[in-house]
Amino acid sequence: MTRYSIFSLARNAIGYHRSWPRAWRSPEPAPTYDVVIVGGGGHGLATAYYLAKEHDVGRIAVLEKSWLGGGNTGRNTTIIRSNYLWDESAHLYEKALQLYEGLSRELNFNIMLSQRGVLNLAHNEHDLKEMSRRVRAIRLNGIDSEILDPAGVKTEVPIINIAGDVRYPILGASLQRRGGVARHDAVAWGFARAADARGVDIIQNCEVTGIEIANGRIRGLRTSRGTIATKKVALVAAGHSSVLAAMAGLRLPIESHPLQAMVSEPIKPVLNSVVMSNTVHVYVSQSDKGELVIGAGIDGFNSYAQRGSFQVVESQMGALLELFPIFSRLRMLRQWGGIVDVCPDASPVVGKTPVDGLYINCGWGTGGFKATPASGWAFAHTIARDEPHELNAPFTLERFSTGALIDEHGAAAVAH
Amino acid sequence: MLLIPCPWCGHRDESEFTCGGEAHIQRPPDPAALDDAEWADYVFMRTNPKGRHRERWCHSHGCGRWFNVERHTVTHDIVAVYRMGETPPDDGDVDGS
Numbered sequence: 001m002t003r004y005s006i007f008s009l010a011r012n013a014i015g016y017h018r019s020w021p022r023a024w025r026s027p028e029p030a031p032t033y034d035v036v037i038v039g040g041g042g043h044g045l046a047t048a049y050y051l052a053k054e055h056d057v058g059r060i061a062v063l064e065k066s067w068l069g070g071g072n073t074g075r076n077t078t079i080i081r082s083n084y085l086w087d088e089s090a091h092l093y094e095k096a097l098q099l100y101e102g103l104s105r106e107l108n109f110n111i112m113l114s115q116r117g118v119l120n121l122a123h124n125e126h127d128l129k130e131m132s133r134r135v136r137a138i139r140l141n142g143i144d145s146e147i148l149d150p151a152g153v154k155t156e157v158p159i160i161n162i163a164g165d166v167r168y169p170i171l172g173a174s175l176q177r178r179g180g181v182a183r184h185d186a187v188a189w190g191f192a193r194a195a196d197a198r199g200v201d202i203i204q205n206c207e208v209t210g211i212e213i214a215n216g217r218i219r220g221l222r223t224s225r226g227t228i229a230t231k232k233v234a235l236v237a238a239g240h241s242s243v244l245a246a247m248a249g250l251r252l253p254i255e256s257h258p259l260q261a262m263v264s265e266p267i268k269p270v271l272n273s274v275v276m277s278n279t280v281h282v283y284v285s286q287s288d289k290g291e292l293v294i295g296a297g298i299d300g301f302n303s304y305a306q307r308g309s310f311q312v313v314e315s316q317m318g319a320l321l322e323l324f325p326i327f328s329r330l331r332m333l334r335q336w337g338g339i340v341d342v343c344p345d346a347s348p349v350v351g352k353t354p355v356d357g358l359y360i361n362c363g364w365g366t367g368g369f370k371a372t373p374a375s376g377w378a379f380a381h382t383i384a385r386d387e388p389h390e391l392n393a394p395f396t397l398e399r400f401s402t403g404a405l406i407d408e409h410g411a412a413a414v415a416h
Numbered sequence: 417m418l419l420i421p422c423p424w425c426g427h428r429d430e431s432e433f434t435c436g437g438e439a440h441i442q443r444p445p446d447p448a449a450l451d452d453a454e455w456a457d458y459v460f461m462r463t464n465p466k467g468r469h470r471e472r473w474c475h476s477h478g479c480g481r482w483f484n485v486e487r488h489t490v491t492h493d494i495v496a497v498y499r500m501g502e503t504p505p506d507d508g509d510v511d512g513s
Contacts, residue, residue: 240466242462242463242464242465242466243464243465243466251457251461251462251463252461252462252464253456253460253461253462254462254464255437255438255462255464256464256466256489300434300435301418301435301471301487302435302437302438302464302469302471302489303489303490303492304466304489304490305489305490305491305492309417309418309430309431310417311417311429311430311431344460400456400459400460400461401452401453401455401456402452403452
């Protein structure tokens, strides 16, 4: 792997940038691997990278049915934060944030992490009390979080409307200053390039069509590019998790829903933080290009179509204008949808399955991007050791039978 | 946006409706006889097919009644609409795409 640096940039500039090497190989699938990861999004690629780096498991492949990071990794609103209520989630998401903080250097790939601060707004008495409880719980876990009054919100975000004459006035906010955004594509590409450099075969345009199981053990996979024998399969397929699990005869506590987002036309810098509101259902930040990146809540029905309905967009715009009347004449440039895997307790499933050698990482729902490095870190440990890391030990499939749910609807149901 | 044919009110915009998720999940007749895994299957596990899906909808901003819809989860085509308690139309492989 050619290291990216100011010197390699200068050297290639002299050659008119004609001799940059490919960032990763495009190998033919081998007949056997020791571990096969199904799903070439951020989580799958992070899993492959940490498996290759931290564990000695032999040959690893990542199978992606279309192109790398073409699903939810390239469709989210790129927000990173770790202000979760429960200890289990707080530890997992904080690990992710800490890994993100060193990731550009670790991967030798600029993921453009920008810790510009994330505000979660409160609009009524209940919001204020809930926020107060959350901020204290978060601080007890050693994670930075603070409370702002409306004047403090106005100082952080001068264009926001804190007037009291609207239906949902802004009464305060919690702020995580270490939160922010990162370039989502770069996270996928950085992990892919670093995993490839450690010998992982990344195979695109390779769709899994069947899972071969004998005597309760994984034997291999049938794919659109032939059969692959392996003893360990890791499913990291987000919206398509139920489809893959069904190939192994498993049912999941997951429903797939569209989650829509959009960007505006680019404007000069006006918004320096990430602003989220669970009550009025919108979250917004401004990209380096100047576009506002705006996200909504999920569409109510099950879908695999990567598009949603217009009334969700409409209510998202209504909420945005309630917070920022200044945006009323801004035009929207692009709108899209991704298929998110929603769990009943709004927490992921990362761990083993009843089939020996079959591991699953799914259920991140509307907020998986922020967890990408920790998800891969913990899942790699689970696959290599055949037992969960302490970070993902609470996030088992069995919790739905034991009742030890991790209810993060307050942190995760709307805002990402 | 979906155009949903309510069995009582006719075609209306999706914004008048609430989706109630997978249909035909029956409460086990003797819940005490189930073990934890079977109860979890009833409460939490879902078919979530990529293809035709039978689901419940409520015309919450209209007549307020619940009914069943069979809809394709990729094309969003509504294949059938039938009232609560009615037998779903027998059209073969529902879960397949």
